Amino acid sequence: MPEDILVDIKKDYVLAKLREGERIDGRKFDEFRKVEVKVGVIEKAEGSALVKLGNTQVVVGIKMQPGEPFPDTPDKGIIIVNAELVPLASPTFEPGPPDETSVELARVVDRGIRESEAVDLSRLCIEVGKNVWMVFVDIHALDDDGNLLDASAIASISALMNTKIPASRFGLGEDYELPINDLPISVTSLVVGDKFLIDPSRDELSVGNSTLTVSVDRNDNIVAMQKSGDYLLSEALLEEIIEASIGAAKKLREEIIKQISKS
Amino acid sequence: MSRPDKFIVDGKRLDGRLPDQLRPIKIEVDVLKRADGSCYIEMGKNKVVAAVYGPREAFPRHIQDPSKVVVRYRYNMAPFSVEERKRPGPDRRSVEISKVSKEAFETIIMKELFPRSVVDIFVEVLQADAGSRTACINAASVALVDAGIPVKGMLTSVAVAKVDGTLVLDPMKEEDNFGDADMPFAFLIRGGKIESIALLQMDGRMTKAEIKDAIALAKKGAMEIYNLQREAIMKQFVEEEE
Numbered sequence: 164m165p166e167d168i169l170v171d172i173k174k175d176y177v178l179a180k181l182r183e184g185e186r187i188d189g190r191k192f193d194e195f196r197k198v199e200v201k202v203g204v205i206e207k208a209e210g211s212a213l214v215k216l217g218n219t220q221v222v223v224g225i226k227m228q229p230g231e232p233f234p235d236t237p238d239k240g241i242i243i244v245n246a247e248l249v250p251l252a253s254p255t256f257e258p259g260p261p262d263e264t265s266v267e268l269a270r271v272v273d274r275g276i277r278e279s280e281a282v283d284l285s286r287l288c289i290e291v292g293k294n295v296w297m298v299f300v301d302i303h304a305l306d307d308d309g310n311l312l313d314a315s316a317i318a319s320i321s322a323l324m325n326t327k328i329p330a331s332r333f334g335l336g337e338d339y340e341l342p343i344n345d346l347p348i349s350v351t352s353l354v355v356g357d358k359f360l361i362d363p364s365r366d367e368l369s370v371g372n373s374t375l376t377v378s379v380d381r382n383d384n385i386v387a388m389q390k391s392g393d394y395l396l397s398e399a400l401l402e403e404i405i406e407a408s409i410g411a412a413k414k415l416r417e418e419i420i421k422q423i424s425k426s
Numbered sequence: 427m428s429r430p431d432k433f434i435v436d437g438k439r440l441d442g443r444l445p446d447q448l449r450p451i452k453i454e455v456d457v458l459k460r461a462d463g464s465c466y467i468e469m470g471k472n473k474v475v476a477a478v479y480g481p482r483e484a485f486p487r488h489i490q491d492p493s494k495v496v497v498r499y500r501y502n503m504a505p506f507s508v509e510e511r512k513r514p515g516p517d518r519r520s521v522e523i524s525k526v527s528k529e530a531f532e533t534i535i536m537k538e539l540f541p542r543s544v545v546d547i548f549v550e551v552l553q554a555d556a557g558s559r560t561a562c563i564n565a566a567s568v569a570l571v572d573a574g575i576p577v578k579g580m581l582t583s584v585a586v587a588k589v590d591g592t593l594v595l596d597p598m599k600e601e602d603n604f605g606d607a608d609m610p611f612a613f614l615i616r617g618g619k620i621e622s623i624a625l626l627q628m629d630g631r632m633t634k635a636e637i638k639d640a641i642a643l644a645k646k647g648a649m650e651i652y653n654l655q656r657e658a659i660m661k662q663f664v665e666e667e668e
Contacts, residue, residue, distance in 0.1 A: 235427075261518075263521050263522070263524070263525040266518045266521045266522055266525075267521075267522050267525055267526075269518070270518060270519075270522050274629045277629075278607075278629050278630055278631060279631075375626070380631070383633075383634075384631045384632060384633055385628065385631075385632050385633070385634065385637060386629070386630065386631055387628055387629050388609075388626060388627060388628035388629075389526075389626075389627055389628075390526070390623070390625060390626035390627065391525075391526065391529065392529055393528075393529040393530075393532035393533050394533060395533050395614055395621070395622035395623065395624055396622055396623040396624075396626065397622050397623070398622075398623065398641060401623065401626070401641075402634075402638065405634055405637060406634065409634065
């Protein structure tokens, strides 16, 4: 119960600030929290990344192994995104099989990567119809201070960019880098009435879970969208959010490239 | 199924439709005896049936909400509904579809009227051919009305796809599988007018301008479907009175 009262107090505070045209942490409405990307944090994984988005922390590890291709894409590699919202990351997460939130998170991250064709799956074929590389992207939430989705998307693409295909381990020649073509950015906005806040923190999410995620590729195309939460969205606000998301994605992409190239 | 060379020949799609044309739709109301409300819909080769139970007492009791009704939505595909047998039970895709569909219905049901209760919406896909989630929402929306549950308006759902650089309404299997983008919508329609967006997803590649056009095309399709939903409901209730 004390938790509920706190949530109500936070909610009132967030809404009061919003009426003054401000966010509780002083950010602009289209501004991400400070992002920190560290790649190669797990040596046993083929690729990995630890991402901090404000206080939200996610680690993603990539594992790869040869396997049978899908019958309808015999000459293409396979990418599988999975998310575990482990109880360590939040008092509200419970152990057990993935619930609808983590399934949705994994699938929206997957769509951003898949539809932007960030990983060149056609170059992951070993033997047509028999053997292709399977790329497992495993998202492990460490600390949920809001917007795990965008943090997971950043960590996933960063880890993929850090991935070396373990060919020698499977007697398939020398290891080589995973071919990456794009850097999709997922931008989640919290919708509050006729306003929206990009990259909502957990405190901001106390007003509700009405969000819209827009994934943008490097050419400003929209590659995935997901409306989540029981709210009604107007056409005008949708267009506004798309516009703002394209701008925010561009900025964040530059920052991520800068950090990865440094490390 | 292999990728067709061209999706649009002489302005017509693979099944002869124009880009802004829906597949044939058939709607039947009150098709199940035990359910409080039900509806059967065919949208092209999609065949789906929706049942609504409730408002009824919510069990297990811990899911009860003292301030409003709990809405549950279960999208389920029959194992024989697709080319290759689908393993029974929920997979990740069904879980996601159920979640976003439930949230869409939560926006239209007058939830405050039935505290501590639950409204269960069950949709079964008997045959799937692209757009099954949209067919299910359309069926569920009619079934809710048939069950007499107070709603703010109708939910009407339709998808828009992009093939060969052209936007097409209500994509069929080939367009969905091999197209460049797919964008399902559900709209709240109140007083015969589209009011807002209750469900929105997208995957593929689209520019900002294309998304704008896609919304306009979806709205046109949704109004046509809405008229059929309305007609089916009217027919049902007029018949009951006679």
